[in-house]
Amino acid sequence: MEFREALDSGKFLITAEIGPAKGTETAVILEDAELIKGKVDAINVTDLQSSVMRLGSMAVCHLLKDRGIDPILQMTCRDRNMLALQSDLLSAWVLGVRNVLALTGDHPTLGDHPQAMPVFDLDSVGLLKTIGRLNEGYDMVGNQLKGAPNFFPGAVVNPGADTQAALELQLIKMEKKIEAGAKFFQTQGIYDLDLFEKFMKRIEGFKTTVMGGIILLKSAGMARFMNKNVAGVFVPEPLIKEMETTKDKAKTSIEIAARLVKGMKDLCQGVHIMAIGLEKRIPMVLEEAGL
């Protein structure tokens, strides 16, 4: 079943994420993808994650398609102007991609080419609108297309925005994204289910599909690192303690993730698991969560 159908069916959605390597080597991520094939409804392929130069999302999405896995193309606005964005969307369609996650993208200063030009010709809302136009058979400026795509677009939202203003702005932007055509949302990694519940209550009226993000913990150190450096992610102290005191990090990591999955079953329409190299654990997480 394709991702779109899965969403329409109303089942509890499960997606995962893989990040291409810096180079032409693809064996590792394809292997990871195989491990979870069948257990997830789609796999996101990241687009130069953290502004580090890597193999592109489109190429890997195509390879996933060949292996019978439905990919979600992550497309950021950081590196391409509106010509390139539209063109790459058409190219992606031709290469079999059907789902797109429209993102603004990290600033180049965060990556290994900090001097690169930050393009941001469009932002995520603009990109979603563009996808909508292409779907209708027109480019951004109104020219008719010879052959139109029919993308299933999604976007991101950050329930963990850490100031009142930031959260309100996230919600306003979420509405704009829905208006611009976003059909599903994947969130940043969540560790506090109470907070997530509050968030879901606030967006009750938006009537959209939300998949809660889950980041597998590798260690206490990783948790602390994320708390310091990753916007919107906050690992509460008790969980850090769990990772610190456990004798079996992998086991605890899986337990925590499963707990979160179970919690989210009642709160939203799916989960998006970000394993960051620990893709092999995903089946175990799902098993323990009873999915």
Place this chain on the structure above:
Amino acid sequence: MSISAMPPCQAACPIHTDVRGYVFAIAVGDVEDAIKIIRQVNPFPSVCGRICTRPCEKKCRRGQVDEPVSIRALKRFAADQIKELVFAGKPVQNRPEKIAIIGSGPAGLTAAHDLAILGYKVTVFEAQKVLGGMLSEGIPEYRLPKDLVKAEIDRIIALGVEPRTGVLLGKDITIEGLLKDFQAVFIAVGSQKSIVPKCHGSDLKGIISGVEFLKQVSRKQIPNLGKKVAVIGGGHTALDAARTCIRLGCDEVTVLYRRTLEEMPAGKEEVEEAEKEGIKLRYLSAPVSFSGNGKVTRARFVQMQLGEPDASGRRRPVPIENSEFDIEADSVILAIGYTPDSGLLEESGLELKRNGTLSVKDETGITNIAGVFAAGDVVSGPQSVIEAIASGRRVAEAIHCFFRNKSPKEKAGIIALEPLDESITNLISKAERQKMFSLPAEDRIRHFEEIDLGFSKEQALKEAQRCLNCGAGAHIGENCASCLNCVRICPYDVPSPGKELVAVDINRCQACGICASECPASAITLGIDTMQDSRAEIDKIVDKARQESPEILILGFYCRYRSPLGPPLDRDEVYWIGKCCTGRIDTADLLYPFEFGVDGAVVHICEKDACRHREGNKYLRKHVKEAKKILDITGFNAGRLTVITDEEDISGFINTFDELGINPLRKGKKVKL
């Protein structure tokens, strides 16, 4: 310096002396410049430096902070230090007209001075045997030494003025007669006729006029005063007479005045000194009658009380009924007022006013007789020396215009700077007014030696540095880009953004110079101690060093307020420049000397809270930091520049030159030095 408003001291001075100018000159140790400035308007600095009534000090704005600057004492200091004629105002050209001046007091002699310099032939006629009028004969030696007066008069005569002494108006000369030989006549005979109270017995022997008495004493024709003397009056003449009597050995000298100390023209200070010398003062006492057998032995007075104000605004004294009292007196000296010898003047055909003084058109001194001018006490009644000098100058100009057919210069309206407000006076650091040394009372009454001893050099410098330099502050020119940096940094909060340029209220600016050193547009010029002054001094020092060829040449900047007497320490290697607050030294000032081969530079800085302007040292440090950075970047080594607070620090700094060596520009090529 062209400014639109005058400092209040200059505005108050009848001859508008550039007080600020000469006080500043003294403050930086240039006494020669000070006396030059004074002599531009005043031919009697030694005299005024001792007996001027000081209208300037009354308006001095330093007085709003603590006490006024001792302006008069500083004038005296300058006059005493520089006795040779520095400003030799030589006659400009020879003019044909001849002018007769009757009376050689300060009014007459000042006019003679000015007219002689303009090139006219001046003859001064004087009734007495000596020139000088009240200056030579009417003021006691202990207040005004005669040799000083003579010296100043001699300078005036040396300009080519012809003195004719022992010549009486009405007897030896007449105005009609003079007008035949002279193209103008200036009457400056003063007011020397004593007003005699309408009392019974005022014609008894032993009752004498104060001025007459003083003249006799100066001619060494001392009258027999007896033991007890009563002096009636409240002005300087009354006190001069009283203090002279004490010195002549009288046992009891009493000064009686019909009003109170508050109203006494002589002033509280003089009265205090007189009382120290043993003179008794009785206030609210007016004479009623004198009694004696041919010669006075007793004087009767009545107690007064102050009633309603009179036309002058002072409360009129009114006798209290049945309050008469008697004083035993072997002599009575009258000093209640003076008028000109009106009979003499009327005979000459001159118009008089009701009070007996000569009537003139206005301050040009034109009388009812063509070609005849008058000024000084003969017109105004007894006034101070400085008023007489001012009137002499005005008439000299009027006569000059009369001859040259010019109209007198448009007298520009004088705008004086306003008093300071609290927001500024609270920010100005206080400094005590210097006290001049004077002879103690018990000693000085035995002789007629000068009582006040004048300022020492240290006192004079310190006192002069108390001057706030009113009006000589920052002026912002049209280069101003309104960056508002000066608004941000002024320690007195003076600059304010204007429509086009930032404006500095010249009334409030304290001339610290910090804004000028920080202005990126170089738009700010100061009235004193400018950047050009610094550069000129640096050039002079570099030149001097070129001759002396020292092994190590270090340029030193020091703060004049911290070290008023001059450079704070003496090392052969260091050549010093004094600044009025080191805050005005900008980065370029510190670097500029290195281009010319100076080996090092040091700034002797005030401690953190000791800066007169509170923030000067902070900006100095900032500029030193910038300059050091540039010295490093350009390859000269930041170690060549430093700041010291202590004398000891300098040795350490000088020793570093063993390693640093001389300025690299001096190596090899023969660079200027």
Place this chain on the structure above:
Amino acid sequence: MIIAELKPFQEIKDMLKDYRKILILGCGACVTVCMSGGEKQVELLALAIRMARKLEGNDISVIEQTLLRQCDPGFIDRIKDEASQVEAVLSMGCGAGVQGIVEKLDNMPVLPALNTRFIGIADREGNFSEKCMACGNCILAKTGGICPVSRCAKSLVNGPCGGAQGGLCEASKDNPCVWQLIYARLEKLNMLHLLKEMSNTRIWPVHPQKLAMEEAGSIKE
């Protein structure tokens, strides 16, 4: 106001290495206010250059002048005489100023002593911050007078990205997330509804841009 910064001394010295007689030209407008190119700065730079060159044994003669503005040919006419006596002009004006001089002195090198940084304003202490990027299509009416084009690292005009932490921008941790500033201001002004409107996409002008005198202030449709 244009904010510019003095280049590193070594770089300026290198530019001048072939010349023995130069004119250093300051500007009395923006760069005086930001204290990088006014008359005082001209004096200091001239001093430093002469000192450094003297030390190298390669003297340089420097004429110092400051114009009211370098961005107008009328002012540059005033230094034609001085310019004719030198081999190169070192301009302490902004990038526009340097080129303003080039337009009038086309027969000699005109070198920049400053790096033009941004359009900005001063705070109370006199420190400068960027406020405008001359995007040519001002949307300040929709953002409470706070510009996301110049003050958001990504120039986002539809609200923030998700990268802010503790109210600070992911791209430079000592800048606030400008969208949170916009939010706070619109909240204060009771104008939060403005945030819900879609903004236009950015319009990129073709460089170099031109503007006729009559156009700038004319009341258009």
